[in-house]
Amino acid sequence: MTPGAAMAQGSGAALRGLPDFTELVEQVGPSVVNIRTLEKVRANAIGPMTPDEEMQELFRRFFGVPLPNVPNAPRPGPRQNRPQEEAQPRGVGSGFILSADGFIMTNAHVVEGADEVVVTLTDKREFKARIVGADKRTDVAVVKIQATGLPAVRVGDVSRLKVGEWVMAIGSPFGLENSVTAGIVSAKQRDTGEYLPFIQTDVAINPGNSGGPLINMRGEVVGINSQIYSRSGGFMGISFSIPMDEAMRVSEQLRSTGRVSRGRIGVQIAPVTKEVAESIGLGKTQGVLVRGVEEGSPAEKAGIEAGDIITRFEGKAIDKPADLPRAVGNTKPGSRVAITVFRRGKTHELNVMVAEIEAEKQIAALPDKKPLTTAVQYLGLSVSDLTDALKKEFRVRRGVRVDAVAEVASRAGIREGDLILAVANTEVSSVKEFEAIMSRIDKTRPVSVLIRRGDGAQYVLIRPVN
Numbered sequence: 001m002t003p004g005a006a007m008a009q010g011s012g013a014a015l016r017g018l019p020d021f022t023e024l025v026e027q028v029g030p031s032v033v034n035i036r037t038l039e040k041v042r043a044n045a046i047g048p049m050t051p052d053e054e055m056q057e058l059f060r061r062f063f064g065v066p067l068p069n070v071p072n073a074p075r076p077g078p079r080q081n082r083p084q085e086e087a088q089p090r091g092v093g094s095g096f097i098l099s100a101d102g103f104i105m106t107n108a109h110v111v112e113g114a115d116e117v118v119v120t121l122t123d124k125r126e127f128k129a130r131i132v133g134a135d136k137r138t139d140v141a142v143v144k145i146q147a148t149g150l151p152a153v154r155v156g157d158v159s160r161l162k163v164g165e166w167v168m169a170i171g172s173p174f175g176l177e178n179s180v181t182a183g184i185v186s187a188k189q190r191d192t193g194e195y196l197p198f199i200q201t202d203v204a205i206n207p208g209n210s211g212g213p214l215i216n217m218r219g220e221v222v223g224i225n226s227q228i229y230s231r232s233g234g235f236m237g238i239s240f241s242i243p244m245d246e247a248m249r250v251s252e253q254l255r256s257t258g259r260v261s262r263g264r265i266g267v268q269i270a271p272v273t274k275e276v277a278e279s280i281g282l283g284k285t286q287g288v289l290v291r292g293v294e295e296g297s298p299a300e301k302a303g304i305e306a307g308d309i310i311t312r313f314e315g316k317a318i319d320k321p322a323d324l325p326r327a328v329g330n331t332k333p334g335s336r337v338a339i340t341v342f343r344r345g346k347t348h349e350l351n352v353m354v355a356e357i358e359a360e361k362q363i364a365a366l367p368d369k370k371p372l373t374t375a376v377q378y379l380g381l382s383v384s385d386l387t388d389a390l391k392k393e394f395r396v397r398r399g400v401r402v403d404a405v406a407e408v409a410s411r412a413g414i415r416e417g418d419l420i421l422a423v424a425n426t427e428v429s430s431v432k433e434f435e436a437i438m439s440r441i442d443k444t445r446p447v448s449v450l451i452r453r454g455d456g457a458q459y460v461l462i463r464p465v466n
């Protein structure tokens with residue numbers, strides 16, 4: 001056999017070994033839905049400006065002169081009146097049918113802030129959906145449509161999922177409905193600092209895929225596509241999905257009560273380094289260090305002290321800091337559980353009565369850092385109101401000052417000390433206005449920001465990581 005024939009034969013064998021997803025698409029495709037969200041906004045008394053007109057008008061209001069470097073800029077002309085309130089598109093996402101009677105699972109960030117949710121099935125039927133509940137911590141939401149006999153998905157066992165296994169996603173990237181992509185599981189239990197350990201894959205996921213299912217080769221849903229790692233705003237080979245076992249636990253609470261109840265014990269924790277473990281006689285690196293105990297908390301009442309190393313919770317080993325809040329959070333409030341702590345060379349068994357965490361409680365800022373606005377979660381920056389002195393110095397009548405910049409905004413070129421004059425073509429006069437604008441815009445798409453630095457102003461485009 002010639003080398004060429006051998007190569008051809010080898011290639012054919014490799015090709016025959018590749019998976020065929022056609023049956024999976026036919027099987028699961030009808031259970032995947034497109035989700036559009038609408039927001040009711042108060043319209044101006046006059047019709048919309050063109051993009052050039054918007055830019056010119058904003059610059060004229062702030063500086064009283066035309067925007068430089070835009071030749072022959074059009075002057076705003078008369079526009080027709082329009083209704084004072086109208087529904088405008090907020091975003092597009094995906095979801096999948098949990099039950100034949102119309103319960104649908106998606107991401108919380110897909111439906112957040114929506115005044116209206118529209119679900120489109122693969123047979124092109126459209127339904128207005130009711131939001132049953134949404135949980136920001138896990139980014140899981142459940143909506144309900146009035147329909148029966150719907151094709152529900154089969155939920156898979158995440159514990160059987162293996163790294164290297166083929167998986168498939170179906171969703172609506174950039175609004176392109178029923179798009180199919182495939183790849184392999186890159187890692188499990190990936191800790192990204194979120195409340196849940198994610199499934200990492202190399203399946204192509206883009207804005208609009210959020211809320212769609214991650215499907216194994218048995219046609220079972222094993223995750224909800226939720227996030228990507230990107231420096232460009234688009235897919236770069238790394239995507240994250242919420243494990244389906246965790247999502248189902250959340251969805252059951254949402255369907256029964258409309259909210260998720262989680263436990264808390266009231267401790268501040270930190271990692272245990274190898275040096276610390278060796279120096280205190282712990283041996284191997286394990287557990288979490290208790291940095292502080294809240295006054296009157298369940299932990300204080302149970303006798304937990306600052307400096308303790310928590311090594312086990314309800315019999316389960318605590319190996320890294322993320323393990324403890326997840327274990328405590330998944331414990332029913334009111335339960336009494338055993339906690340193992342290592343203290344001054346000895347192991348102690350303590351019993352703690354788990355309390356309930358406040359709904360969507362915000363993590364307090366460290367005392368030596370300035371509290372950040374909610375915008376830091378999306379744009380990656382913190383802002384404050386302008387003083388009269390700053391307004392006079394920069395010769396502006398409105399805006400907010402950038403006090404801190406994180407990765408997303410920094411990549412766009414925003415610096416500490418910049419003034420933000422407008423976001424998404426809307427003027428900003430105060431922090432309150434800034435946060436109100438942020439609560440309305442589509443957080444799955446890039447947002448334009450008009451900034452003032454020194455004597456000049458410029459537009460920058462911030463591309464969030466979804």
